[in-house]
Amino acid sequence: MKKIVSTQGLTYGEFREKSLSIAISERINNRLEHSFFQNYGEAVHTSFNLSYNVIAGEITQIVLDYTIDNPTSIRLEWFREHCDNFFALNHFIVDALDQKDPHVYYFATDMFEMASLIHALDIMSVSLESIMCAIDAKLTSKDAIYTPSGSTIIQIPDVPRY
Template sequence: MKKLVSPQGLIDGKYEDPNLSEAIHERVDNKLTVSYRHDFGEDIQVTPQLSYELVNGQVTLIELSYTIENPTPERLEKFCFECAIFYLLSGFEVVSEETPRVRIRVTDLYDMAGLIYALDYQSVSLYNIMCPVGFNEDSLPKYPEVMEWDTHDDGSLDEVDDEDDDPFVVDDKGVAYSEDGKVLKFCRCTFNEPYYEVPDGVEEIEDFAFYSCRHYIKLSIPRSVRTIGGSLFANGGYIVIR
């Protein structure tokens, strides 16, 4: 059963989560914009924002919204369509109140599970948003089996990870590795190197690892690498073996 517990002492109300929004920007948005460019033939800049509402210590609503540059009605509709295809979720809509944006608001348990799963697939975990510290966990609702795909034992956070069952560390270039250094997982959106040397001892490079890199890149890998994932580069690149 997925356990969503916050270490931050939250009380009832609506919360914007800048850490999760940043994680979505770093690990998801470039893949989303590449898909949009492929389908509609134009580049687009997007900014995500994730918020949620707590009532009596329980999440009752999760909202993911995107603002885009030059938000014409046509572009918003096209981006809304792209979001639905990319996340494999219905419910994305264009809203014009205050700032025009595309959003999805989920309140049903199964719909929330669908959004959590979609983000978890992109390495963004929502495990830390459930209830305030000290809340009686035995009183939480028993989630249906749809949520068993993501199990966490606690809601603790640390400086280098937002997923307690898949921790990682980040080097000075913005590239994330598993704690044992054997798996290169992804690069942050701040990664801006035309050349990058994967250190000796790495055995696997995951799918989409350099999708957040916004330019052509030369990637040098050691002979210790045994598995290289697909779709490594969003904007082109090539691999050389040392």
């Protein structure tokens, strides 16, 4: 079994790395908006928020949250359906109860859902490795832990000096 850990030892739930925001805006949002227009014949502009919860270095949930311009219940439902298809994920949710900021979001709380979201973003050339990565759950404090690419060490092994 694997678990997803924070690669930067972060303990709060929101990460605003400028390069990640630019990558999502340029590599995903533009394509998402264009394909929505192709499918529904309506222009839509999106803004997003990526957040997550960390407990003891382990990621327990990831949320990808989108708002669109001129949200109506039908446009939000169309956008939700389009996000499901575009990201090849199920279970995007429409939250239209918040009248100030109705939005569509993907709420991942188990390993499968989180890995599915990470994979969907990775396919579109947006790597979350600088924030989080999957490791074997059986690793201990005595093990060195690297990101999957091997480019970053997450944990230095707790080895006594000799």
